[in-house]
Amino acid sequence: MKTSIATVSLSGDLSEKLAAISQAGFGAVEIFENDFLAFDQGPREVGRMVRDAGLKISLFQPFRDFEGLPEPQRGRAFERARRKFETMNELGTDLILICSNVSPLAQGGIDRAAEDLRALGDIAREHGVRIGYEALAWGRFVNDHRDAWEIVRRADHNEVGLILDSFHTLSRGIDPASIRSIPRDKIFIVQMADAPKLDLDLLSWSRHYRNMPGQGELPVADFMAAVEATGYDGYYSLEIFNDQFRAGSARQTAVDGRRSLIYMMDRLKAEGRAVKGPSEPNPLPPPARTRGVSFIEFATDNASAVALSQLLTTIGFRHAGRHRSKDVELFVQGDLRVAVNTDTEGFAHSSYIVHGTNVAALGLRMEDADATLRRAEGLIATSFRQPVGPGELELPALRGLGGSLLYLVPQGDALGRQWEVDFDLEPGWDAHPGAGLEMVDHIAQTARYEDILSWTLFYRSIFDLRPLPPLEVPDPGGLVLSQVLENEDASLRIVLNGSQSNRTQSSRFVSQFVGPGVQHVAFRTADIFRTVGALRANGVSLLPIPRNYHDDLDAKFDLEPQVLDAMRENGILYDRDEAGEYFQVYLGALEGGFFIEIVERRGYRGLGAANAPIRLATQARLKPAGLPAI
Ligand SMILES: O=C(O)c1ccc(O)c(O)c1
Numbered sequence: 141m142k143t144s145i146a147t148v149s150l151s152g153d154l155s156e157k158l159a160a161i162s163q164a165g166f167g168a169v170e171i172f173e174n175d176f177l178a179f180d181q182g183p184r185e186v187g188r189m190v191r192d193a194g195l196k197i198s199l200f201q202p203f204r205d206f207e208g209l210p211e212p213q214r215g216r217a218f219e220r221a222r223r224k225f226e227t228m229n230e231l232g233t234d235l236i237l238i239c240s241n242v243s244p245l246a247q248g249g250i251d252r253a254a255e256d257l258r259a260l261g262d263i264a265r266e267h268g269v270r271i272g273y274e275a276l277a278w279g280r281f282v283n284d285h286r287d288a289w290e291i292v293r294r295a296d297h298n299e300v301g302l303i304l305d306s307f308h309t310l311s312r313g314i315d316p317a318s319i320r321s322i323p324r325d326k327i328f329i330v331q332m333a334d335a336p337k338l339d340l341d342l343l344s345w346s347r348h349y350r351n352m353p354g355q356g357e358l359p360v361a362d363f364m365a366a367v368e369a370t371g372y373d374g375y376y377s378l379e380i381f382n383d384q385f386r387a388g389s390a391r392q393t394a395v396d397g398r399r400s401l402i403y404m405m406d407r408l409k410a411e412g413r414a415v416k417g418p419s420e421p422n423p424l425p426p427p428a429r430t431r432g433v434s435f436i437e438f439a440t441d442n443a444s445a446v447a448l449s450q451l452l453t454t455i456g457f458r459h460a461g462r463h464r465s466k467d468v469e470l471f472v473q474g475d476l477r478v479a480v481n482t483d484t485e486g487f488a489h490s491s492y493i494v495h496g497t498n499v500a501a502l503g504l505r506m507e508d509a510d511a512t513l514r515r516a517e518g519l520i521a522t523s524f525r526q527p528v529g530p531g532e533l534e535l536p537a538l539r540g541l542g543g544s545l546l547y548l549v550p551q552g553d554a555l556g557r558q559w560e561v562d563f564d565l566e567p568g569w570d571a572h573p574g575a576g577l578e579m580v581d582h583i584a585q586t587a588r589y590e591d592i593l594s595w596t597l598f599y600r601s602i603f604d605l606r607p608l609p610p611l612e613v614p615d616p617g618g619l620v621l622s623q624v625l626e627n628e629d630a631s632l633r634i635v636l637n638g639s640q641s642n643r644t645q646s647s648r649f650v651s652q653f654v655g656p657g658v659q660h661v662a663f664r665t666a667d668i669f670r671t672v673g674a675l676r677a678n679g680v681s682l683l684p685i686p687r688n689y690h691d692d693l694d695a696k697f698d699l700e701p702q703v704l705d706a707m708r709e710n711g712i713l714y715d716r717d718e719a720g721e722y723f724q725v726y727l728g729a730l731e732g733g734f735f736i737e738i739v740e741r742r743g744y745r746g747l748g749a750a751n752a753p754i755r756l757a758t759q760a761r762l763k764p765a766g767l768p769a770i
Pocket residue numbers: 201202237239274276305331346347379
């Protein structure tokens with residue numbers, strides 16, 4: 141697959157963009173005219189910079205408002221084009237994009253447009269360049285690739301071809317199958333973009349909300365499959381107009397872009413919908429199944445470890461053992477494994493220095509850990525290794541959110557032995573029902589707002605987690621975007637939260653406390669009332685929920701009075717969906733803002749989104765009194 145990306149997709153100046161694009165492994169770049177015009181070096185120097193970065197220029201764009209003009213504008217448009225061709229010769233590119241006319245002066249008429257393109261094709265040929273015609277979704281007369289193709293067909297000129305752009309086709313609901321009957325040599329380049337479904341005018345939607353294939357909701361795979369069916373073997377070129385990407389890290393956006401194309405192509409191949417060219421690299425290992433969370437590892441220091449260990453013990457964990465060669469203590473309850481790492485060297489220690497006490501690593505149970513590692517590397521994720529003691533297990537690991545680690549824990553024998561091999565364990569260490577906490581229900585990670593799409597793609601492409609429709613949750617300090625991802629059997633649920641306001645709990649966690657990372661973990665119990673009873677007997681205080689909330693519950697749901705009273709008394713939140721019921725309770729936060737949630741799920745599938753604003757408001761209100769520390 142030949143990959144390319146438009147400079148308009150990234151932040152920074154032209155040289156920063158080129159460095160990021162080259163580093164992410166793209167073969168080519170579309171030079172967006174503004175990036176060139178605003179740069180302080182001439183076309184020859186820019187061409188050299190591109191080649192020095194190991195890239196080609198796939199396209200120079202856009203050339204606007206060309207076809208179907210009356211004189212004298214028509215003559216001027218030709219003159220303008222001639223000048224661009226000269227620039228292209230100096231840049232060292234042979235393809236320019238002409239987007240369909242949006243000018244009120246445009247006259248329309250398919251044959252008039254075809255004649256204009258044919259005449260321009262002659263001039264292009266003299267300059268050794270080609271022109272590609274693209275239907276903008278909001279073009280005045282041409283807004284559909286089928287019409288653009290008819291114009292190109294009638295222009296009947298070697299130097300005149302079609303440019304397809306998934307956004308323009310899919311945003312208008314045009315069936316991409318219509319691409320299958322276009323001859324491949326007339327498709328000069330294919331631009332790729334996805335987008336969330338929004339009820340917005342086409343131009344604003346396109347200019348602000350495009351995202352990478354696989355990050356949005358448009359049927360980009362069907363579009364790409366249709367292109368593949370033609371035998372097209374040119375560039376897939378990302379053209380992503382997105383406000384967050386313009387503000388984010390160019391390097392990250394470029395990596396995400398390459399990841400998205402590799403992921404899309406891999407999906408198509410797996411479904412038998414892509415042409416397998418001889419030059420294609422080996423397919424990625426298929427996404428291996430995740431089987432829930434194996435362990436959670438905190439990085440901390442000796443002083444803070446006291447409070448953390450105490451918290452774990454009061455909620456029913458027992459100390460189960462100690463690492464053979466590192467300062468790591470293991471705590472166990474039900475299927476839960478929590479490691480508290482106070483080592484003064486290695487990864488956890490660096491994590492502690494940077495973030496303070498935090499969840500430095502998560503262990504994910506993988507059906508095939510090695511295959512997942514290879515898949516992740518194929519999707520240009522960063523793997524991680526650190527020295528292990530003699531005879532100790534080395535788990536494959538990836539860099540995750542905020543620099544944390546995701547250990548890929550193999551299933552079967554190795555999994556069972558992981559603790560025995562590396563830890564000195566106390567007798568009966570793995571049979572401890574404690575307060576009834578059995579497993580991890582979900583992990584909530586807070587990210588920078590502009591990084592949520594990036595991590596969504598990460599979890600989706602590598603771990604095959606399915607993103608649910610994103611939600612906006614009100615916090616007293618602003619809105620929080622909440623993106624849930626889950627695996628097939630919902631044994632792994634990850635919630636990504638991020639906010640544009642700097643006054644929300646999420647933003648304060650990122651900017652003032654820990655940085656991007658795990659902000660809360662929800663443990664699941666089979667009986668929340670019993671668990672809460674045990675916790676209270678241990679002196680654990682729970683987040684008190686306002687009376688109004690439970691009065692409203694009473695009005696909304698037909699609950700037993702004793703159950704409602706018990707919920708009121710213990711600050712238990714409640715929700716119900718067509719599949720069942722959900723109970724939630726929150727503990728106070730540690731210094732830095734990490735907190736624990738406890739849930740009971742009776743068939744219910746969601747995460748209690750309706751209760752999140754109540755919880756956020758309560759945490760914000762109690763902040764000065766010290767229950768939740770943030
Ligand atoms: O928004 C635009 O103007 C614009 C310009 C060039 C393109 O290729 C495109 O898809 C959109």
